[in-house]
Amino acid sequence: MKxxxxxxxxxxxxxxxxxxxAAARSLLRDGFNESAISRAYYAAFDLAQAALAxxxxxxxxxxxxxxxxxxxxxxxxxLPDTLxxxxxxLYGSRVTSDYSVEDTPxxxxxxxALEAAAEFARAVEAYLxxxxxxxxxx
Numbered sequence: 001m002k003x004x005x006x007x008x009x010x011x012x013x014x015x016x017x018x019x020x021x022a023a024a025r026s027l028l029r030d031g032f033n034e035s036a037i038s039r040a041y042y043a044a045f046d047l048a049q050a051a052l053a054x055x056x057x058x059x060x061x062x063x064x065x066x067x068x069x070x071x072x073x074x075x076x077x078x079l080p081d082t083l084x085x086x087x088x089x090l091y092g093s094r095v096t097s098d099y100s101v102e103d104t105p106x107x108x109x110x111x112x113a114l115e116a117a118a119e120f121a122r123a124v125e126a127y128l129x130x131x132x133x134x135x136x137x138x
Contacts, residue, residue: 006053007135010128013050017043021121024114033110034097040110040117041094044087047124051079054131066091079127086116 001009024039045062048069052058055072059065070084093113097105105113 001053001056001058003135003138006056007132009053010050010132013046013053014125014128017046017050017121017125020046021114021117024117028107028110028114031107033105033107036110037090037093037097037105037113040113041090044090044117044120044124047121047128048087050128051124054128062091073127079123083120083123086120090116090120 020039020043024036024043027033027036027039045065048065049058051073052065052068057068057072059068066084066087069087070081073079074081074084090113093105093109096103
């Protein structure tokens with residue numbers, strides 16, 4: 001993908017992620033724990049896709065994005081390796097909250113997912129902003 005297309009994609013995914021994180025906060029505040037966890041995961045997932053775009057990598061499945069995030073970003077030392085585990089944990093929480101009818105997440109579980117997504121966002125957003133600045137200078 002051309003550099004300018006990747007830059008645009010990164011900016012769009014940054015914006016989308018921010019909206020998902022804001023939605024997760026609102027949903028948590030209003031007691032919609034399942035939906036809050038889902039939005040928290042998608043906030044991180046969007047950022048993972050954006051980070052992969054900086055490496056000119058894309059995947060179509062959630063599992064592929066998570067694996068490629070580790071392979072192309074954390075294992076290469078571009079981002080802390082704890083972030084792949086956080087993304088994987090958020091994915092697991094999202095799957096459980098979206099598809100399980102017996103396991104309703106508690107307020108504490110939803111809050112933990114939101115905190116993990118916010119921490120993931122802080123680290124990945126900083127990486128993406130540095131990448132955008134660097135590539136815009138070129």
